Amino acid sequence: MPRGVRDRRKREPDLRVDLNGVTEGAIGAETGISASELEALKPRLAAAVSDLQAERAQGLRPFLDLPYQRDAIEQTLALAERLRGECETFVLLGIGGSAVGARALAGTLAPDGGHGRGRIEVVVADNIDPSAFDDLLERLDLRRTVFNVVTKSGETAETLAQFLVVRERLLREFGAEEYARHLLITTDAGSGALRQIVNDEGLFSADYPASVGGRFSILSPVHLLAAALLDVDVEALLAGAAAMDARCRVAEPDANPAAQLAGVRYLLDTLHGIQTAVLMPYSERLVPLAQWWRQLWAESIGKRVERDGAVVSIGQTPVVAVGASDQHSQIQLFLHGPADKVVTFLRVEDHGARVEVPQTYPDIADVAYLGGHTLGDLLNMEQQATELALVKRSRPTITITLPDVSPHVVGQLFYLMEVEAVLTGALFGVDPYSQPGIEETKRLIFGLGGKPGFEDERAEVERWLRGKQPRFVL
Amino acid sequence: MPRGVRDRRKREPDLRVDLNGVTEGAIGAETGISASELEALKPRLAAAVSDLQAERAQGLRPFLDLPYQRDAIEQTLALAERLRGECETFVLLGIGGSAVGARALAGTLAPDGGHGRGRIEVVVADNIDPSAFDDLLERLDLRRTVFNVVTKSGETAETLAQFLVVRERLLREFGAEEYARHLLITTDAGSGALRQIVNDEGLFSADYPASVGGRFSILSPVHLLAAALLDVDVEALLAGAAAMDARCRVAEPDANPAAQLAGVRYLLDTLHGIQTAVLMPYSERLVPLAQWWRQLWAESIGKRVERDGAVVSIGQTPVVAVGASDQHSQIQLFLHGPADKVVTFLRVEDHGARVEVPQTYPDIADVAYLGGHTLGDLLNMEQQATELALVKRSRPTITITLPDVSPHVVGQLFYLMEVEAVLTGALFGVDPYSQPGIEETKRLIFGLGGKPGFEDERAEVERWLRGKQPRFVL
Numbered sequence: 016m017p018r019g020v021r022d023r024r025k026r027e028p029d030l031r032v033d034l035n036g037v038t039e040g041a042i043g044a045e046t047g048i049s050a051s052e053l054e055a056l057k058p059r060l061a062a063a064v065s066d067l068q069a070e071r072a073q074g075l076r077p078f079l080d081l082p083y084q085r086d087a088i089e090q091t092l093a094l095a096e097r098l099r100g101e102c103e104t105f106v107l108l109g110i111g112g113s114a115v116g117a118r119a120l121a122g123t124l125a126p127d128g129g130h131g132r133g134r135i136e137v138v139v140a141d142n143i144d145p146s147a148f149d150d151l152l153e154r155l156d157l158r159r160t161v162f163n164v165v166t167k168s169g170e171t172a173e174t175l176a177q178f179l180v181v182r183e184r185l186l187r188e189f190g191a192e193e194y195a196r197h198l199l200i201t202t203d204a205g206s207g208a209l210r211q212i213v214n215d216e217g218l219f220s221a222d223y224p225a226s227v228g229g230r231f232s233i234l235s236p237v238h239l240l241a242a243a244l245l246d247v248d249v250e251a252l253l254a255g256a257a258a259m260d261a262r263c264r265v266a267e268p269d270a271n272p273a274a275q276l277a278g279v280r281y282l283l284d285t286l287h288g289i290q291t292a293v294l295m296p297y298s299e300r301l302v303p304l305a306q307w308w309r310q311l312w313a314e315s316i317g318k319r320v321e322r323d324g325a326v327v328s329i330g331q332t333p334v335v336a337v338g339a340s341d342q343h344s345q346i347q348l349f350l351h352g353p354a355d356k357v358v359t360f361l362r363v364e365d366h367g368a369r370v371e372v373p374q375t376y377p378d379i380a381d382v383a384y385l386g387g388h389t390l391g392d393l394l395n396m397e398q399q400a401t402e403l404a405l406v407k408r409s410r411p412t413i414t415i416t417l418p419d420v421s422p423h424v425v426g427q428l429f430y431l432m433e434v435e436a437v438l439t440g441a442l443f444g445v446d447p448y449s450q451p452g453i454e455e456t457k458r459l460i461f462g463l464g465g466k467p468g469f470e471d472e473r474a475e476v477e478r479w480l481r482g483k484q485p486r487f488v489l
Numbered sequence: 490m491p492r493g494v495r496d497r498r499k500r501e502p503d504l505r506v507d508l509n510g511v512t513e514g515a516i517g518a519e520t521g522i523s524a525s526e527l528e529a530l531k532p533r534l535a536a537a538v539s540d541l542q543a544e545r546a547q548g549l550r551p552f553l554d555l556p557y558q559r560d561a562i563e564q565t566l567a568l569a570e571r572l573r574g575e576c577e578t579f580v581l582l583g584i585g586g587s588a589v590g591a592r593a594l595a596g597t598l599a600p601d602g603g604h605g606r607g608r609i610e611v612v613v614a615d616n617i618d619p620s621a622f623d624d625l626l627e628r629l630d631l632r633r634t635v636f637n638v639v640t641k642s643g644e645t646a647e648t649l650a651q652f653l654v655v656r657e658r659l660l661r662e663f664g665a666e667e668y669a670r671h672l673l674i675t676t677d678a679g680s681g682a683l684r685q686i687v688n689d690e691g692l693f694s695a696d697y698p699a700s701v702g703g704r705f706s707i708l709s710p711v712h713l714l715a716a717a718l719l720d721v722d723v724e725a726l727l728a729g730a731a732a733m734d735a736r737c738r739v740a741e742p743d744a745n746p747a748a749q750l751a752g753v754r755y756l757l758d759t760l761h762g763i764q765t766a767v768l769m770p771y772s773e774r775l776v777p778l779a780q781w782w783r784q785l786w787a788e789s790i791g792k793r794v795e796r797d798g799a800v801v802s803i804g805q806t807p808v809v810a811v812g813a814s815d816q817h818s819q820i821q822l823f824l825h826g827p828a829d830k831v832v833t834f835l836r837v838e839d840h841g842a843r844v845e846v847p848q849t850y851p852d853i854a855d856v857a858y859l860g861g862h863t864l865g866d867l868l869n870m871e872q873q874a875t876e877l878a879l880v881k882r883s884r885p886t887i888t889i890t891l892p893d894v895s896p897h898v899v900g901q902l903f904y905l906m907e908v909e910a911v912l913t914g915a916l917f918g919v920d921p922y923s924q925p926g927i928e929e930t931k932r933l934i935f936g937l938g939g940k941p942g943f944e945d946e947r948a949e950v951e952r953w954l955r956g957k958q959p960r961f962v963l
Contacts, residue, residue: 111817317822330826343585348791350926352804368623384940400933452824459874466858
């Protein structure tokens with residue numbers, strides 16, 4: 016079959032969400048949710064679901080329809096095919112929502128990084144650390160590299176700084192006639208500094224989809240391009256997302272996994288003091304996905320909001336832990352420290368590779384019991400043991416079981432987490448699509464950087480620095 | 490000069506700890522610490538410092554003296570020299586405190602991973618993910634690989650499983666006569682299953698230092714070996730730690746940076762509701778160091794403790810954020826979400842590489858201001874802007890300034906963080922050296938794994954699984 020196409024007649028497996036570990040029956044009334052608490056929330060949950068679908072019907076939530084954009088998908092696959100002929104390394108320059116999506120897709124679905132299999136190496140450079148960025152530029156063969164500069168606004172300081180550095184090196188290496196062949200600019204179709212540069216210099220560009228925020232863009236061409244370059248089955252990914260869409264638009268909250276998750280998180284936070292949301296994949300491949308979720312959660316839910324006439328600050332802190340490694344790092348705190356966390360496990364049934372532990376040393380009890388298990392079995396036993404240990408200490412847990420780490424299953428999870436975040440935001444009464452706090456930092460950076468019009472901010476920083484007291488510096 | 494030796498006549502720079510951002514004067518009385526709060530704590534802080542040094546004098550805290558173990562250091566350097574002739578890849582098999590130290594040293598001080606410069610590649614494999622472990626074993630040239638199996642107890646399930654898998658592959662590849670040449674076992678000198686195997690099979694081994702817990706072992710040969718293999722200046726690292734030791738044994742708390750940090754964290758937690766400790770390096774190289782700290786903090790402080798006749802659960806949750814990337818991921822939450830976090834910045838003055846942003850596009854205001862700065866300048870401006878934005882929102886911050894990311898400076902930081910954790914534990918009244926919660930999970934794993942003597946635990950897990958209610962599974 017041609018690339019990206021596969022037999023869909025066989026039924027694809029669904030991920031499962033197990034909420035037993037947050038119930039009063041499992042962990043007691045102090046930290047656990049009661050049937051009546053859930054029941055009381057149901058009308059609000061149902062309203063949140065139907066409001067979201069109503070907004071969608073009005074065209075206000077295009078991220079929900081990304082799995083169905085046939086034209087955009089075909090164009091992305093075609094662009095990937097073309098780039099595959101032109102480069103060996105594809106470097107995405109972006110930050111935040113412009114970077115974590117591509118990194119999650121690449122890291123989760125093509126964890127070998129695409130080396131040595133006739134694929135393209137995909138690098139996501141999301142920082143301006145001079146040492147790391149210099150190392151990267153030094154090791155690249157610029158002749159076989161394409162840089163994809165991604166910023167929706169076209170004004171993101173970090174990404175523009177990367178662009179300027181890279182552009183100069185390309186100019187030096189290839190001259191004014193040829194340098195543009197190594198650049199692909201993804202930015203707003205009509206506005207921003209970068210769009211102006213694209214127009215002035217005739218650079219090759221793609222449009223950042225309108226009305227889709229960075230952290231809800233993972234299923235858009237912005238990030239799918241990296242996946243397609245790595246030969247990820249993009250069609251299966253989107254089919255998985257569509258399958259989850261069908262489950263998450265169900266009006267009845269009890270049958271809607273995103274609604275159940277949102278309700279549980281809201282009740283844990285507001286009624287049971289659970290202020291930290293841990294995501295703990297028992298699979299190295301799911302760690303980049305967890306990092307993507309961390310941004311989705313923090314920016315969507317971490318907000319100031321007017322309530323009862325006062326401004327209150329809300330938002331569970333997202334924390335990523337990795338099973339089994341962090342059993343020897345974080346679990347001591349999760350078990351014995353404050354009862355302020357809900358741990359969501361990502362459990363994988365089929366890890367792909369099968370590595371058997373040989374049966375050896377029958378006379379050494381501390382070793383013998385390991386023989387005959389596979390590493391995958393052991394990893395899943397560790398997950399179960401950790402889950403039960405937390406339950407016994409009345410710490411809430413959620414377990415999401417993935418049949419495997421395939422594009423179809425991972426597509427479900429991305430979509431589920433996006434809808435969950437939006438519905439949780441609705442329950443808290445916050446706008447999950449905004450990030451007003453970023454603006455406060457940005458203005459100070461403009462001031463320090465000497466951008467005209469931000470002289471007051473510069474003076475403010477200097478005043479603050481002068482006011483620091485030496486006796487508090489050791 | 491020979492490897493590992495350098496001119497020490499020039500004065501090495503010290504890191505600085507800036508506590509202005511936690512004071513009432515900077516952020517107000519609700520979240521900020523007052524002079525009287527600090528003053529009231531002083532006697533307890535002074536006692537914690539002198540108690541620790543008294544325990545040390547009794548030989549109870551050997552981790553504090555690791556910078557001065559001449560013989561052990563020479564042996565480690567000699568072993569590294571020998572291994573350098575025998576292998577190209579050094580794979581550390583370990584988990585938790587047996588792994589994060591080596592990873593922090595390698596990642597922070599040899600971030601290029603030692604590729605392509607005549608050095609050895611160091612891999613730290615700290616998980617039993619079958620897919621990742623299989624990929625690793627597949628890509629290795631076993632003929633040029635040495636596996637270092639590290640477990641203090643000699644009974645860690647994950648590490649033993651890795652060992653059994655690797656041992657079988659080595660036996661298959663090299664036969665019973667030769668396989669042992671590819672193994673180095675680091676475990677307790679006298680006890681444990683692995684020590685028994687070492688003795689039975691005559692494997693090459695090193696002793697895990699007695700009475701040094703995993704998370705306080707970073708300056709011991711267990712982890713220094715990886716650093717030495719990567720040509721890190723181990724002597725400078727330890728000299729830096731020794732310099733910090735001199736600062737952290739000062740009896741007067743006002744002049745002791747570890748004591749000040751511990752006091753501040755304790756007061757923020759107990760008087761101002763600050764339950765989350767964010768560490769935010771503005772340097773990619775310091776991220777592995779931050780991951781090491783995350784384990785140190787969680788396991789040392791996350792404890793149940795008797796207080797006023799009741800058992801209370803304490804411990805700030807450690808969170809790692811990365812500047813500048815996480816400004817576009819976590820800062821929205823840190824600024825507008827709950828005021829429950831203290832953000833500790835790691836700021837680097839000299840990033841090593843100098844990458845200048847060229848002056849271009851003078852007519853495009855959103856781009857022009859970036860020209861003429863270096864990436865390092867921009868990164869440090871972003872740190873300052875983020876710090877001030879948090880201060881303006883009354884969120885506590887601490888800034889640790891590193892003159893550079895050299896072994897001498899990083900050695901200071903490791904030592905400072907260890908002493909800070911121990912003193913914080915003392916203020917909270919917990920034992921910072923234990924991790925009793927881990928035991929609870931371990932017994933359940935033994936049960937699931939079928940280890941004799943843990944049949945009750947197995948039955949308990951099975952009972953719990955049967956009791957899960959299908960209606961809570963979606």
